[in-house]
Amino acid sequence: MIKVKNKINIGVVGFGTIGSSVVKLLLERRRLFRDRTGIDLNLMFVCDKDLRSKRSVSVPKKMLTRSVDKVIRHPDIDVVVELIGGVHPAKEIITKALSAGKHVVTANKLLLAVEGEAIFKKAEEAGREIFFEASVAGGVPIIKAIREGLSANTFYNIIGILNGTSNYILSRMSGEGATFKAALKEAQSSGYAESDPSLDIKGLDSAHKLAILSLLGFGKKVGMKDIYVEGIEKISPVDIQYARDWGYTVKPLAIAKREGNQLSLRVHPTLLLSKYILSSVSGAYNAISIDADLVGKQVFYGQGAGKLPTGSAVISDIMDTASAIIYGKKSSRFIAAKRAEIKKIKKMDDVRTRYYVHFSAIDRPGVLAKISGILGSNNISISSVVQKERREAHVVPIVMLTHEAREKDMQSALKKINGLATIKRKSVLLRLEG
Ligand code: HSE
Numbered sequence: 001m002i003k004v005k006n007k008i009n010i011g012v013v014g015f016g017t018i019g020s021s022v023v024k025l026l027l028e029r030r031r032l033f034r035d036r037t038g039i040d041l042n043l044m045f046v047c048d049k050d051l052r053s054k055r056s057v058s059v060p061k062k063m064l065t066r067s068v069d070k071v072i073r074h075p076d077i078d079v080v081v082e083l084i085g086g087v088h089p090a091k092e093i094i095t096k097a098l099s100a101g102k103h104v105v106t107a108n109k110l111l112l113a114v115e116g117e118a119i120f121k122k123a124e125e126a127g128r129e130i131f132f133e134a135s136v137a138g139g140v141p142i143i144k145a146i147r148e149g150l151s152a153n154t155f156y157n158i159i160g161i162l163n164g165t166s167n168y169i170l171s172r173m174s175g176e177g178a179t180f181k182a183a184l185k186e187a188q189s190s191g192y193a194e195s196d197p198s199l200d201i202k203g204l205d206s207a208h209k210l211a212i213l214s215l216l217g218f219g220k221k222v223g224m225k226d227i228y229v230e231g232i233e234k235i236s237p238v239d240i241q242y243a244r245d246w247g248y249t250v251k252p253l254a255i256a257k258r259e260g261n262q263l264s265l266r267v268h269p270t271l272l273l274s275k276y277i278l279s280s281v282s283g284a285y286n287a288i289s290i291d292a293d294l295v296g297k298q299v300f301y302g303q304g305a306g307k308l309p310t311g312s313a314v315i316s317d318i319m320d321t322a323s324a325i326i327y328g329k330k331s332s333r334f335i336a337a338k339r340a341e342i343k344k345i346k347k348m349d350d351v352r353t354r355y356y357v358h359f360s361a362i363d364r365p366g367v368l369a370k371i372s373g374i375l376g377s378n379n380i381s382i383s384s385v386v387q388k389e390r391r392e393a394h395v396v397p398i399v400m401l402t403h404e405a406r407e408k409d410m411q412s413a414l415k416k417i418n419g420l421a422t423i424k425r426k427s428v429l430l431r432l433e434g
Helices: 016-028 030-037 068-073 090-098 111-127 142-149 164-176 180-189 204-218 237-245 308-326 335-337 369-377 407-418
Strands: 006-014 037-049 080-083 103-106 154-162 250-258 262-273 285-292 296-304 352-362 382-387 395-400 423-433
Touching: 006 016, 006 068, 006 204, 006 308, 016 037, 016 164, 016 308, 016 335, 030 037, 030 308, 037 068, 037 204, 037 308, 068 090, 080 090, 090 103, 103 111, 103 237, 103 262, 103 308, 111 204, 142 285, 142 296, 154 204, 164 180, 164 237, 164 250, 164 285, 204 250, 237 250, 237 352, 237 395, 237 423, 250 423, 352 369, 352 407, 369 395, 369 407, 395 423, 407 423
Parallel strands: 006 037, 006 080, 080 103, 262 423
Antiparallel strands: 154 250, 154 285, 250 262, 285 296, 352 395, 352 423, 382 395
16 A cells, blocks of 8 residues: 555535535545545535535535635635536636635536636646546546647547537437437436536537637637537438438537648537447447547547546546645646647638538429539539438428538528528538548
8 A cells, every 4th residue: 555645635616416426436435545646635625505405425514614715715725626517606716716826626618618718827827736627528538638648649630529418319319210309308308418408409518628628639729709519409310311321420529620720610410421430429428539640540438427427537636636736746737738739710611521411392303403503603512412202292302412612602502502492491401521
């Protein structure tokens, strides 16, 4: 057994699902963590506005407090663990804790996505650590991998399934042919989706996580306005089936791609060639594929949510913080941020990709010629086209895949096509990867 050198005092702020899990692990595995790190991780305070609700762990009364200031100001507290989520008052708590000389561990993806730069700057000025492994992909140690394990690399792209709820819904639609509505309902009743699932299904949660990964991987501060975001609501089982016929699986992807010294950033449902590893990541699981110059392609896979996987990530951050304090191992958090080779965020209009388009057209001579004429005059070349059997009053699905084209050209072609008298419903546009 390693001799215990020292003790670190911890204050956990936020005693919800993740907070309870972290508190439970700190109490029940204290000895194990001490043996592993050589440091006694001592839980000193657990803070929450609500101390009445029943939790999965019982905590000695003297540890419990409703006062955040009591935790932050206490001279013996070394690490403040912020687990309340949201921007306010989490930002103020973290800022105050850093100013008071405390190190910080947080799981707060929204806060880091929108205020990360200010918070990292504050930590640097204060000479304190801030760790945030649980903010992206729950139990998958992707942040550590990017900023430490892969820190010698130049990244070409980071492509992830970063939202378990959306992945669960699309997987159910793919597997059982469920409608979006039915799959969402099922996700809610099995506890995968929140009662208000908008952040997840509209792609915003993935965008927050992509902003964090992009800062680390490409050294580029990314704001929400830099990321093109589309949700999964418009996906229907029929498009999943057509995509499958061509060898593709529809996945909720978050994509950060280097193109020269520019970075393109987008979150949208994507047709991914079924042979790719990310295509077989189903249910609520997350996965991140990285392409970098020294290591080539790597894929990280695992549970992106849940109290135990997320608790695992938070505890590993607490251990890292404790090691930094006791052994003086400086965190490498700014090494990645200082790579900064990316000069510009590419506009979505200029992104080039392949497309899947589903037109609902009247079955009449010349309709297909008209559609392909508009595509051609907008520099869009068709790679495959299928007209499915007539199903309802003369309206047929015409489904195509295109070669690579510019987004702006595709959008203007689509606008013209949607305006044709022979097009009976808004066309469905999806992008391809692989
Ligand atoms: N709501 C997220 C998801 C989990 O569905 O993946 C927490 O980041």
